[in-house]
Amino acid sequence: xxxxxxxxxxxxxxxxxxxxxxxxxxxxxxxxxxxxxxxxxxxxxxxxxxxxxxxxxxxxxxxxxxxxxxxxxxxxxxxxxxxxxxxxxxxxxxxxxxxxxxxxxxxxxxxxxxxxxxxxxxxxxxxxxxxxxxxxxxxxxxxxxxxxxxxxxxxxxxxxxxxxxxxxxxxxxxxxxxxxxxxxxxxxxxxxxxxxxxxxxxxxxxxxxxxxxxxxxxxxxxxxxxxxxxxxxxxxxxxxxxxxxxxxxxxxxxxxxxxxxxxxxxxxxxxxxxxxxxxxxxxxxxxxxxxxxxxxxxxxxxxxxxxxxxxxxxxxxxxxxxxxxxxxxxxxxxxxxxxxxxxxxxxxxxxxxxxxxxxxxxxxxxxxxxxxxxxxxxxxxxxxxxxxxxxxxxxxxxxxxxxxxxxxxx
Amino acid sequence: xxxxxxxxxxxxxxxxxxxxxxxxxxxxxxxxxxxxxxxxxxxxxxxxxxxxxxxxxxxxxxxxxxxxxxxxxxxxxxxxxxxxxxxxxxxxxxxxxxxxxxxxxxxxxxxxxxxxxxxxxxxxxxxxxxxxxxxxxxxxxxxxxxxxxxxxxxxxxxxxxxxxxxxxxxxxxxxxxxxxxxxxxxxxxxxxxxxxxxxxxxxxxxxxxxxxxxxxxxxxxxxxxxxxxxxxxxxxxxxxxxxxxxxxxxxxxxxxxxxxxxxxxxxxxxxxxxxxxxxxxxxxxxxxxxxxxxxxxxxxxxxxxxxxxxxxxxxxxxxxxxxxxxxxxxxxxxxxxxxxxxxxxxxxxxxxxxxxxxxxxxxxxxxxxxxxxxxxxxxxxxxxxxxxxxxxxxxxxxxxxxxxxxxxxx
Numbered sequence: 001x002x003x004x005x006x007x008x009x010x011x012x013x014x015x016x017x018x019x020x021x022x023x024x025x026x027x028x029x030x031x032x033x034x035x036x037x038x039x040x041x042x043x044x045x046x047x048x049x050x051x052x053x054x055x056x057x058x059x060x061x062x063x064x065x066x067x068x069x070x071x072x073x074x075x076x077x078x079x080x081x082x083x084x085x086x087x088x089x090x091x092x093x094x095x096x097x098x099x100x101x102x103x104x105x106x107x108x109x110x111x112x113x114x115x116x117x118x119x120x121x122x123x124x125x126x127x128x129x130x131x132x133x134x135x136x137x138x139x140x141x142x143x144x145x146x147x148x149x150x151x152x153x154x155x156x157x158x159x160x161x162x163x164x165x166x167x168x169x170x171x172x173x174x175x176x177x178x179x180x181x182x183x184x185x186x187x188x189x190x191x192x193x194x195x196x197x198x199x200x201x202x203x204x205x206x207x208x209x210x211x212x213x214x215x216x217x218x219x220x221x222x223x224x225x226x227x228x229x230x231x232x233x234x235x236x237x238x239x240x241x242x243x244x245x246x247x248x249x250x251x252x253x254x255x256x257x258x259x260x261x262x263x264x265x266x267x268x269x270x271x272x273x274x275x276x277x278x279x280x281x282x283x284x285x286x287x288x289x290x291x292x293x294x295x296x297x298x299x300x301x302x303x304x305x306x307x308x309x310x311x312x313x314x315x316x317x318x319x320x321x322x323x324x325x326x327x328x329x330x331x332x333x334x335x336x337x338x339x340x341x342x343x344x345x346x347x348x349x350x351x352x353x354x355x356x357x358x359x360x361x362x363x364x365x366x367x368x369x370x371x372x373x374x375x376x377x378x379x380x381x382x383x384x385x386x387x388x389x390x391x392x393x394x395x396x397x398x399x400x401x402x403x404x405x406x407x408x409x410x
Numbered sequence: 411x412x413x414x415x416x417x418x419x420x421x422x423x424x425x426x427x428x429x430x431x432x433x434x435x436x437x438x439x440x441x442x443x444x445x446x447x448x449x450x451x452x453x454x455x456x457x458x459x460x461x462x463x464x465x466x467x468x469x470x471x472x473x474x475x476x477x478x479x480x481x482x483x484x485x486x487x488x489x490x491x492x493x494x495x496x497x498x499x500x501x502x503x504x505x506x507x508x509x510x511x512x513x514x515x516x517x518x519x520x521x522x523x524x525x526x527x528x529x530x531x532x533x534x535x536x537x538x539x540x541x542x543x544x545x546x547x548x549x550x551x552x553x554x555x556x557x558x559x560x561x562x563x564x565x566x567x568x569x570x571x572x573x574x575x576x577x578x579x580x581x582x583x584x585x586x587x588x589x590x591x592x593x594x595x596x597x598x599x600x601x602x603x604x605x606x607x608x609x610x611x612x613x614x615x616x617x618x619x620x621x622x623x624x625x626x627x628x629x630x631x632x633x634x635x636x637x638x639x640x641x642x643x644x645x646x647x648x649x650x651x652x653x654x655x656x657x658x659x660x661x662x663x664x665x666x667x668x669x670x671x672x673x674x675x676x677x678x679x680x681x682x683x684x685x686x687x688x689x690x691x692x693x694x695x696x697x698x699x700x701x702x703x704x705x706x707x708x709x710x711x712x713x714x715x716x717x718x719x720x721x722x723x724x725x726x727x728x729x730x731x732x733x734x735x736x737x738x739x740x741x742x743x744x745x746x747x748x749x750x751x752x753x754x755x756x757x758x759x760x761x762x763x764x765x766x767x768x769x770x771x772x773x774x775x776x777x778x779x780x781x782x783x784x785x786x787x788x789x790x791x792x793x794x795x796x797x798x799x800x801x802x803x804x805x806x807x808x809x810x811x812x813x814x815x816x817x818x819x820x
Contacts, residue, residue: 015660016623046456057643057658060760062548078743079655082786138472138550142566156552213426217637224630227623230639232676233467245489248467248678250425266642268658333488350470376492 003222004409006194008401009187010180012226017177019055019269020170021093023163027053027067028097030159036132037122039067039157040114042143048348049136049160051270056080056087062140064114068121071098075113078103111146119150136160165344165352166364172388172397174271175345175366179386179398181228182263182273185219186400189236189261190279192218194406198255198282212236212259213250219263228265231272231349235262242278242380245339255282258291258379270347273398274368276384279406291373291381292404294326298371299383299402302341302355306369306387306394312357316341319371328373335375342368345386365389366397413632414819416604418811419597420590422636427587429465429679430580431503433573437463437477438507440569446542447532449477449567450524452553458758459546459570461680466490466497472550474524478531481508485523488513521556529560546570575754575762576774582798582807584681585755585776589796589808591638592673592683596810598632599625599646599671600689604816608665608692622646622669623660629673638675641682641759645672652688652790655749665692668701668789670782680757683808684778686794689816701783701791702814704736708781709793709812712751712765716779716797716804722767726751729781738783745785752778755796775799776807 031039042064043050045057053065054074064075076084084101092099105113118133133147137156144154167175196203196210203210220230237247239257246262253259262276278295280288302319319341320330329336342355345366353365361367367389372382383402387394401407441449452474453460455467463475464484474485486494494511502509515523528543543557547566554564577585606613606620613620630640647657649667656672663669672686688705690698712729729751730740739746752765755776763775771777777799782792793812797804811817 057656059656060758079748083654083656135551137552140548141545141551141554141564142547144551144554154551213637217635220634220637220639221631224634224640225627227627227630229630229642230634232639232678232680244493246467246469246493268642270642338489348470 003188003218004191005184005187006190006407007410009184010398012177012180012184016227016268017173018170019087020168020174021091022052022055023093023095023168024053024067024072024097025095026163027159028069030157031067031134032069034132034134034155035130036134036155037068037130037152038118039134039159040118040147041065041136041160042110042114042139048270052164052347053160054088056084058083062110062143064110064117066114066117066121067097070096071100071121073100073102073117073121075102075110075117077106109142109146111143114143115147115150115152134159161352164346166362167346167366167388168364171271171346172366174267174269175273175386176397178228178265178267178271178273179275181223181226182265182275183398183400184226185223185263185265186261186275186277188222189215189219190277190403190406191409193259193279193281194408196281201252201254203253203255203281210253211250212238212241212247212253215253215261219261223265228267228273231264231266233264236260237380239379240376243374243376243378256280256284256288258288258381260380260382262382262384264349272345272349274345274349274384274386275400276370276382277400277402278381278383280404281406283405287375287378288381289404290326291328294323294328295371295373295381295383296402297326298322299369302369302371303385303387303394306361306389308363308389308391309360312353312355312359312361315355315369323371323373336373337371338374339372341371361389363389363391413598414601415594415597416600416817417820419594420808422587422590422594426637426678427583428580429497430578430584431501432462432465433503433505433578434463434477434482434507435505436573437569438479440544440567441477442479444542444544444565445540446544446565447478447540447562448528449544449569450528450557451475451546451570452520452524452549458680462574462757463570464498466494468493472520472553474520474527476524476527476531477507480506481510481531483510483512483527483531485512485520485527487516519552519556521553524553525557525560525562544569571762574756576772577756577776577798578774581681581756582776584677584679585683585796586807588638588675588677588681588683589685591633591636592675592685593808593810594636595629595633595673595675596671596685596687599629600687600813600816601819602628603669603689603691604818606691611662611664613663613665613691620663621660622648622651622657622663625663625671629671633675638677638683641674641676643674646670647790649789650786653784653786653788666690666694666698668698668791670790670792672792672794674759682755682759684755684759684794684796685810686780686792687810687812688791688793690814691816693815697785697788698791699814700736701738704733704738705781705783705791705793706812707736708732709779712779712781713795713797713804716771716799718773718799718801719770722763722765722769722771725765725779733781733783746783747781748784749782751781771799773799773801
């Protein structure tokens with residue numbers, strides 16, 4: 001029971017890709033390099049670092065992942081033992097790290113359990129004299145205190161965030177499918193906009209004035225058909241609310257104004273898509289058209305600079321220069337180009353690398369390219385694609401046409 | 411373009427309720443009682459405590475909420491100033507707490523910004539001599555260290571978790587609508603099961619063998635039509651995978667086996683629904699039927715005991731006694747009734763109160779009632795409703811029939 005889509009949306013395979021496996025070697029190497037006893041992370045299934053490290057979609061309660069130079073353990077409630085084995089242990093990659101699930105001490109806090117498991121694992125691996133444990137800086141404070149109570153000194157590490165910036169082929173497969181479904185959601189919204197009828201200040205669709213909420217439901221239903229869910233952030237603004245970076249409210253859509261749709265759903269293994277298009281129905285030109293032309297050029301210019309080895313911040317600077325050349329401000333937090341041109345995407349919607357960083361882009365980085373200009377009195381225009389950095393340029397993870405005037409289904 | 415539903419699903423109003431307002435008085439009172447300088451919480455828009463305290467659907471980056479006995483502040487990036495005002499300041503309840511948004515020091519970590527804002531607010535309110543700051547125990551460790559660097563001693567507080575257990579009428583309105591939509595998702599799955607045709611080991615639907623993933627997409631699409639999104643945890647298992655508490659994988663559905671659907675989507679203001687039903691198509695009786703009868707009785711018995719003032723754990727004990735009487739084990743983590751009979755639901759899917767606690771139920775608690783029995787070799791049966799505790803009993807937040815054999819659309 002498909003609904004009509006605007007032309008140009010990709011076909012999407014029915015099945016989800018397999019869950020990626022996580023190479024824990026970079027974490028184990030960080031432990032070895034620091035001469036630490038091990039690494040401990042604590043969080044629940046909503047914590048993206050834990051999701052990445054364990055691939056465990058388990059309970060809402062906190063659990064711990066412990067890594068030493070050659071072993072790794074996940075603490076889980078006994079109820080989730082089988083699931084934890086399936087997701088964390090079975091099919092682990094050939095990274096030389098022996099994985100296990102530990103269900104003892106179930107009533108204790110995850111920090112206590114993590115410390116106890118580390119005491120145990122380090123007998124076989126890790127520096128026997130070290131009392132240092134590496135953790136992400138944002139480990140819950142109570143877990144940090146439990147580790148300190150167990151005799152460990154904490155040192156923060158960026159090893160997990162660094163590893164997450166370089167996607168594997170299995171991760172790219174997840175990102176490609178979710179982004180393709182994102183394109184289909186956009187194509188559904190474009191079809192609705194293209195077939196809506198101007199009537200005074202309204203656009204009529206299904207006999208009712210079209211709202212951003214109706215568009216949002218159309219987008220989210222199309223994605224759900226393919227097993228991809230809105231992450232609660234299907235941003236759709238019209239006119240003044242299109243100038244709001246993250247508008248998820250209810251606004252009427254009027255002829256002529258910019259309609260900005262920024263769609264970033266999440267796939268079953270936690271990977272996000274991220275796609276923005278901006279349309280105007282029955283536009284008379286003016287600011288909306290000028291802004292669209294400028295942003296489309298900036299988008300192309302930014303993409304032209306994406307390549308392994310290029311300093312990330314260059315991509316932002318080039319987009320900014322193009323927008324300046326078109327007469328838009330880049331120096332204000334309120335008007336013009338007010339944000340960075342892009343960010344990494346993975347199991348978090350925002351992760352490294354930032355396209356304002358002074359570090360070089362690496363193959364396997366997945367970043368948004370999303371220049372935009374805003375005027376709170378008038379509207380906003382943003383165009384965004386999701387690309388993987390390659391040795392010689394980039395791969396667009398899914399393609400969808402860039403159009404100012406929405407095109408109806410064929 | 412609605413799809414046929416099994417009979418008995420509630421009608422759902424088109425519009426979402428308004429966002430609830432948070433009474434910060436219990437947090438401010440905790441500050442005053444402890445003679446503390448203030449309260450600080452740090453997290454991003456995915457942190458449920460922050461969502462509750464601020465109602466701010468802002469950036470993925472960490473931000474801080476600071477509360478003193480009569481003032482409260484939200485630190486936000488300048489880009490989100492307008493949204494933060496709209497969501498945190500405008501329409502604040504009459505709790506006597508003056509709210510403001512602070513955008514200074516944008517580049518600094520949220521813990522640094524929280525400490526600076528607290529320094530400022532405490533000049534006007536709070537104990538001028540105290541260096542104690544109250545925080546949730548799970549505040550990110552780096553934020554805790556920044557607060558300590560700023561001269562504060564940390565003391566953990568359960569004030570936020572405690573406040574969240576007592577829902578306001580506006581919160582109940584959110585929960586009712588999301589639960590009603592959850593029922594419609596279930597009714598769509600029941601309709602699919604009722605119209606699928608047994609063919610050997612398969613159930614054919616749309617000419618293809620029915621899978622848990624197909625059922626999941628049908629449920630999620632129906633909910634998306636009403637603006638409610640799957641939170642990535644539409645649990646559907648069949649046969650052995652029905653014995654898996656949180657099965658979200660792909661399994662074939664066969665005639666006779668139990669099909670367990672546990673649906674817990676999230677509404678636009680962050681509130682969850684939670685509903686479980688278990689069906690069997692063309693059942694020949696046996697374990698599946700006996701388990702269903704026992705669980706249905708336990709569900710009714712548990713509900714009969716829900717009332718303000720009753721010790722929460724009583725509800726669990728009564729359900730367990732009923733299941734014991736039907737010959738099911740309650741003492742194993744692997745077979746029979748392996749989990750608690752219920753938990754609180756709000757902006758987290760699992761929050762207080764637990765129905766194993768020795769504290770009395772209070773009016774405004776919203777809890778699941780979800781007895782179940784499992785046999786990893788055969789299947790699982792669980793029946794779950796979401797109820798609000800009242801002075802004299804409970805209100806089911808939305809109703810949906812309990813049926814073993816799925817019923818087709820009228």
